[in-house]
Amino acid sequence: MSRRAMLWCAAGLLVAILYPLLFGGPSLIARSNYAINVAFLILFAAFLGQSWNIAGGYAGQTSFGHVVFFGTGAYVSTILHVSHGWNPWLAWPVAIASGGLVGAIIGVLSFRAGLRGSYFALITLAFAEVFRIVANSIPQTRGGLGILIKADQRPENFQFRDPMWFYYLALVLCVIGLAIAWWLTRSRFGARLAAIRENEDAAMALGIDVFREKVRVLALSGAMCAAGGTVYAQKYLYLDPSIAFGVEKSVEMLLVSMIGGAGTIFGPLIGSGVLHLVGEITRDLGNVVPGIKNAQPLALIVYGLILVVIVAYLPDGLTGLLRRRR
Amino acid sequence: MSADIVFAGVVNGLMAGGVYVLVAVGLTLIYGVLHIINFAHGSLLMLAMYAVYFLFRKPLGLDPYAALPLVTAGAFAFAYLLYRGVIGRFAHGKDENILLITLGLSIVADNAALFFFTGDTQTIDVSYAGRFLQLGPALIPLPKLVSFLASLLICALLGLWMAFTDTGKAIRAVAKERQGARLVGIDVENIFAIAYGIGIACLGAAACLLMPFFYVSPSSGHAFVLIAFTTVVLGGMGSFAGALIGGLLIGIVESLGGLRFGEQLGQIAIPLVFILVLLLRPTGLFGGR
Incomplete structure (x- = not known):
């Protein structure tokens, strides 16, 4: 990293740390949980997008069903906590490991069968559907009723009265995600993934164990995504199969990463910021223009169009656009 | 399960499978x-x-069966233009890219439907919806029988058309050997758009056959996309006979899965078949390569 880039990162981090002190916490300007929650959502979606980006961007393994890891993490920690009385902080690492395990298993099965490109994307979608239907049908998850986590707002219980703390948690996750992405740009592992992404057959010819590297990266990506699942469950204290394994979240992770720039360090963060900005604008539009009752679909229409344009003209997403202008 | 119930399940599955064939x-x-x-x-x-x-x-107040020619033609025209305007421009790059572009289009379509038509489930009431046909222990709703027979008839006509008309031959030539087709003077881009148009025209026909006994909501597309892919993968990507057998099999599997495992868990049959076929026999039942 250049000195200038380092300075920018430090400045960005400082702003992110000070942000709640301006809008939340001991109020200096105006206390606004809304501002904190929007910022949380941006960072949280950026982290999940980063987990997609690790496999989909850096290793070129496009997934349509990444939510399978998110839901696994969320359900594992929640079931351990609610049904077996575990402390959620202790359940968290187990959830993360489960996400990694599910990633490894899906990876072993799919890559052993030689699935690539679109076929891999579609099979991940099918796996997520299988998980959703199972979660809908078995007693451990209470099926479609969903699981309520009892509100007990103490930090040792992984629940916080002040939303500021969830914001900081998302910030920490986001920074870890950025660090992992940065490490992929520097390490031999990352270089091998790039080789696989650019040309799998050539990578194999160079002596890279393509199968092993792809399974590894999917396990890493799955573990990250599962970490987010637990945080989601603890923040909203409720989980059901369509939240945990719904296709919308898979698409959101993909969109965030693709729009910001797949295979770039800051892509998911930029993508997440842009998507939430679009979401806020369309919501305001819904308030201002009288005829519009439900603004949510409008935002998604815009996302879909952006995705088409990005894939067609800007393979590096908005990050690529910024870079090119420089 | 008694033999009667299984028989009824198979018959019902076959009826549903007819439309899957058309979609696939x-x-x-x-x-x-x-x-x-x-x-x-x-x-x-x-x-x-x-x-x-x-x-x-x-x-x-147009009856869905009377609307069939109109909707089919409309679907063809819409898809032809969609291909010429959007998909065709990006269709020949990386395989995942076109998947992402069609994903983007599906997000736009689903949410445009949600925005304009709301999320409510819509059905149509036709006078013949309640009529049944007795076949041994199985009761077949008339619209399902019509959809089954009409789907197979349309597929047969499409097959004949592909085999004997000039355009059909050109489509097969392009599918086999793109460069060669271009060399003998076939307008390949036009054939691509026509093929895309016919593929979607099948959906127009399927929609007319489905609506008398099915419902539509903005998320219907999602329900069908995995069924369609499962059918095609099971039969073998690109194979007509495969789509035919695959569609009927999927209908039966879905119906029996629902009987055996109940409404909730029975849905698992489709994604599970999809996964197993891709893992164990990615070329499908009739796939050449």
Whole structure:
């Protein structure tokens, strides 16, 4: 990293740390949980997008069903906590490991069968559907009723009265995600993934164990995504199969990463910021223009169009656009 | 399970499978000719179903079967233009890219439907919806029988058309050997658009056959996309016979799965078949390569 880039990162981090002190916490300007929650959502979606980006961007393994890891993490920690009385902080690492395990298993099965490109994307979608239907049908998850986590707002219980703390948690996750992405740009592992992404057959010819590297990266990506699942469950204290394994979240992770720039360090963060900005604008539009009752679909229409344009003209997403202008 | 229930389940599954055949034939045709995976397939079917719904409502009051030629032609025209305007420009790059573009289009279509038509489930009430046909222990609703027979008839006509008309021959030539087809003077880009149009026209017909006994909502597309892909993968990507057998099999598997494992868990049959086929026999039942 250049000195200038380092300075920018430090400045960005400082702003992110000070942000709640301006809008939340001991109020200096105006206390606004809304501002904190929007910022949380941006960072949280950026982290999940980063987990997609690790496999989909850096290793070129496009997934349509990444939510399978998110839901696994969320359900594992929640079931351990609610049904077996575990402390959620202790359940968290187990959830993360489960996400990694599910990633490894899906990876072993799919890559052993030689699935690539679109076929891999579609099979991940099918796996997520299988998980959703199972979660809908078995007693451990209470099926479609969903699981309520009892509100007990103490930090040792992984629940916080002040939303500021969830914001900081998302910030920490986001920074870890950025660090992992940065490490992929520097390490031999990352270089091998790039080789696989650019040309799998050539990578194999160079002596890279393509199968092993792809399974590894999917396990890493799955573990990250599962970490987010637990945080989601603890923040909203409720989980059901369509939240945990719904296709919308898979698409959101993909969109965030693709729009910001797949295979770039800051892509998911930029993508997440842009998507939430679009979401806020369309919501305001819904308030201002009288005829519009439900603004949510409008935002998604815009996302879909952006995705088409990005894939067609800007393979590096908005990050690529910024870079090119420089 | 008694033999009677299984028999009824198989018959019901076959009836549902007829429409899956029609949906899958469109998908497999597009794959076979263009080598693209049309993820927007389910969403386009959903749009066609809404078209049938609005044609049926006042003031038009058009019966879905009477609307079939109109919706099919409309779907062809829409898809032809969609290909010429959007998909064709990006269709020949990386395989995942076109998948992502069709995903983007399906997001746009689903949410446009949600925005304009709301999320409510819509059905149409036709006078013949309640009629049944007795076949041994199985009761077959008349609209399902019609959809089954009509689907197979349309597939047969499409097969004949592909075999004997000049355009059909040109489509097969392009599917086999793109460069060679260009060399003998076939307008390949036009054939691509026509193939895409016919693939989606199948959806228009399927929508007309489905609506008398099915419902539509903005998320219908999602329900169908995995069914369509499972059918096509089971039969073998690009294979017509595969789509036919695959569609009927999927209908039976879905119906028996529902009987054996109940409404909730029974849904697992489709994604599970999809996964197992891809893992164990990725070329499908009739796949050449």
